Amino acid sequence: MKQQDVIAALGALAQDSRLEVFRLLVRTGKEGLAAGDIAQRLGIPASSLSFHLSQLHEAGLVSQRREGRSLIYSADYASMNALMAFLTENCCEGEGCEATAAPRTAGAC
Amino acid sequence: MKQQDVIAALGALAQDSRLEVFRLLVRTGKEGLAAGDIAQRLGIPASSLSFHLSQLHEAGLVSQRREGRSLIYSADYASMNALMAFLTENCCEGEGCEATAAPRTAGAC
DNA sequence: CGGATATTTCGATAAGTGTCGAAATGAAGC
DNA sequence: GCTTCATTTCGACACTTATCGAAATATCCG
Numbered sequence: 001m002k003q004q005d006v007i008a009a010l011g012a013l014a015q016d017s018r019l020e021v022f023r024l025l026v027r028t029g030k031e032g033l034a035a036g037d038i039a040q041r042l043g044i045p046a047s048s049l050s051f052h053l054s055q056l057h058e059a060g061l062v063s064q065r066r067e068g069r070s071l072i073y074s075a076d077y078a079s080m081n082a083l084m085a086f087l088t089e090n091c092c093e094g095e096g097c098e099a100t101a102a103p104r105t106a107g108a109c
Numbered sequence: 110m111k112q113q114d115v116i117a118a119l120g121a122l123a124q125d126s127r128l129e130v131f132r133l134l135v136r137t138g139k140e141g142l143a144a145g146d147i148a149q150r151l152g153i154p155a156s157s158l159s160f161h162l163s164q165l166h167e168a169g170l171v172s173q174r175r176e177g178r179s180l181i182y183s184a185d186y187a188s189m190n191a192l193m194a195f196l197t198e199n200c201c202e203g204e205g206c207e208a209t210a211a212p213r214t215a216g217a218c
Numbered sequence: 219c220g221g222a223t224a225t226t227t228c229g230a231t232a233a234g235t236g237t238c239g240a241a242a243t244g245a246a247g248c
Numbered sequence: 249g250c251t252t253c254a255t256t257t258c259g260a261c262a263c264t265t266a267t268c269g270a271a272a273t274a275t276c277c278g
Contacts, residue, residue, distance in 0.1 A: 014116050
């Protein structure tokens with residue numbers, strides 16, 4: 001994962017509605033949710049939600065499939081894992097995350 | 110860590126110069142680097158860097174201490190760990206991260 | 219085809235972000 | 249106290265982001 005992709009992903013998650021949407025999709029699992037469902041559950045106007053979903057999609061964090069009239073969105077776990085891997089690799093090493101700050105008794109991260 | 114803090118942290122990292130700065134500080138370790146050093150190493154004008162450092166600082170990702178005339182910045186590993194913990198908890202569970210997508214042979218995170 | 223439903227695109231607007239030179243602040247040393 | 253060095257604050261600018269109603273697009277069904 002290149003730094004530019006990481007920035008896109010971080011930027012996509014760095015917004016209230018979008019983080020909420022993503023968390024909802026993660027909780028929901030790979031079956032996903034229709035755009036309308038998400039809008040209703042989170043109380044976000046359709047056009048606003050559409051904007052946010054496209055941001056998440058461009059960042060590669062969610063995938064989209066059509067099912068009848070609905071577009072079903074679901075979290076892309078592979079991307080999220082790649083993001084976590086990058087952060088663990090590049091933002092937690094170098095005598096941080098391992099020894100400092102958190103004692104890390106077992107498998108804390 | 111509250112969702113608002115997470116958003117602040119993600120937003121702080123979601124920018125080229127800032128992610129670069131943060132990675133540099135993580136690599137450097139807790140002794141940290143003076144603002145001027147960072148500016149020189151990354152080729153960022155002092156005033157721009159100052160802006161970015163304050164964003165990182167507000168987000169709690171870096172800490173600041175004065176040493177003579179210089180301000181030394183260093184990565185706050187505890188905050189980063191808290192961020193990782195939130196993401197692992199809220200954005201990787203629910204049959205993702207564990208089983209799906211990445212096979213996770215061992216401790217891939 | 220025509221109507222109903224789900225979602226996106228458009229357009230306007232308000233607010234936030236990134237950039238960087240110039241001026242201001244803070245600390246140290248003579 | 250004056251000078252020097254390190255850094256921040258200010259101000260101006262261009263650019264991006266978030267918001268949401270109205271209109272357009274896509275799909276299904278009878």
